[in-house]
Amino acid sequence: MDDTTTPPQTSEDVIDAGRTRIDDLDRRIIALITERVDISAEIQRVRVAAGGARVQLSREMEVIARYREGLGKPGTTVALTLLELCRGRVGPRA
Numbered sequence: 001m002d003d004t005t006t007p008p009q010t011s012e013d014v015i016d017a018g019r020t021r022i023d024d025l026d027r028r029i030i031a032l033i034t035e036r037v038d039i040s041a042e043i044q045r046v047r048v049a050a051g052g053a054r055v056q057l058s059r060e061m062e063v064i065a066r067y068r069e070g071l072g073k074p075g076t077t078v079a080l081t082l083l084e085l086c087r088g089r090v091g092p093r094a
C-alpha cells in the first residue's frame, strides 16, 4: 500500500478552498475597478480642462459592447455599473 496518497477532499474542503480563491479574486477585481476609476477620472479631467464634455456616449457604447460580447446580456449591466462608478469622478477620490 502507498501511504503517501492524499486523502479524498470532503465537500467542506472543496467549498473552503473555492471560497478562498473567490475572496482573492474579489480583492483583485476591486483593485482593478479602482484602477479603472482612477484612469477614467484622469481622462475626463483632461477632456473637461480642454473644453470637452465629461461624458462621451460613443465611447460608452464601445465599452458596453465589449462587456456584452464577453459576458452575454448581463455584461451590459456590468458595463453600466462600471460606467456609473467611473463617470463624473473628475476630482480626487474621497
Ligand SMILES: O=C(O)C(=O)C[C@]1(C(=O)O)C=C[C@@H](O)C=C1
Residues within 6 Å of the ligand: 040, 043, 044, 054, 055, 056, 057, 059, 060, 063, 082, 083, 086, 087, 088
Ligand atoms: O474613454 C473615455 O473617454 C472616458 O472618459 C472613460 C469612460 C469610461 O470610464 O470608460 C468614462 C466616461 C465617458 O463617458 C466614456 C468612457
